[in-house]
Amino acid sequence: MYGMLDISASGMIAQRTRMDTIAANIANQNVLLDDKDQLNPYRRRAALFAVGNPSATTAHGRKFGVHISKIDIDQSQPQPRVYDPTSPVAFKTGPFKGYVAETNVNSVVENVNALDAMRAYEANVMAAEATKQMMTSALRLIA
């Protein structure tokens, strides 16, 4: 019935989840150790959107909404820039032996993505407002 609002709500939730991953990437951009204190540089996360929102309460929302299908981990290995075999976080083996490990988070990319997520969220708010206004103007017919 009022499923149109569910569409915008699902879009907002998707963008908020995307913003969560971006915030996590920014927060972990210098993290080189995993939770067992082993050298394992952080790999950036990316939220993948998919059409439809199975958790919506209305058929409209289920069909036209959006949901996060999964949060992908970008496994690309960045080219190390600092050579320092004495560093505790330098690679001991492998092709980058002696280089200081780095995460593959690019803070410029993350900040641009954050801006995009924010604008997309605002766009969803705008769409919800427009929907609300349409509902209200329909009432003018009867009042």
Next chain:
Amino acid sequence: MADPLGLMGGGGGGGGAAALRGQRGGVGNVSGAFTDTGQGAAAELGAEAGQTPSFAKSLLNQIDEVNKLQAEAGQAVEDAVTGKRDDIENVMAGAQKADAAFRMLLSLRNKVQTAYDEIKQVRI
């Protein structure tokens, strides 16, 4: 907004229109003119009860629906404030739905009130 009260298309619309037709049929029977349908108001109202809900019935259903939406929205806001859920967007959407549904019902009620006031002015 598709049709919050289900009055424009489908069952509700049929009910409302049938009720109006029933009324006209009733007037026709009393005056002896306009007996185009050949059906009395009571017969038509009785017949429609089996197929489509009457206007009064659909109105009552809508009041229930609006009440449910309001209760859900209130519960959602409470859960959001107490930290039981964090999807603030769905809470807001629910509150907006409840608000729109309530205002639709209020408009209908005002319209019915206006109609009643107008009927009240008729001198007999």
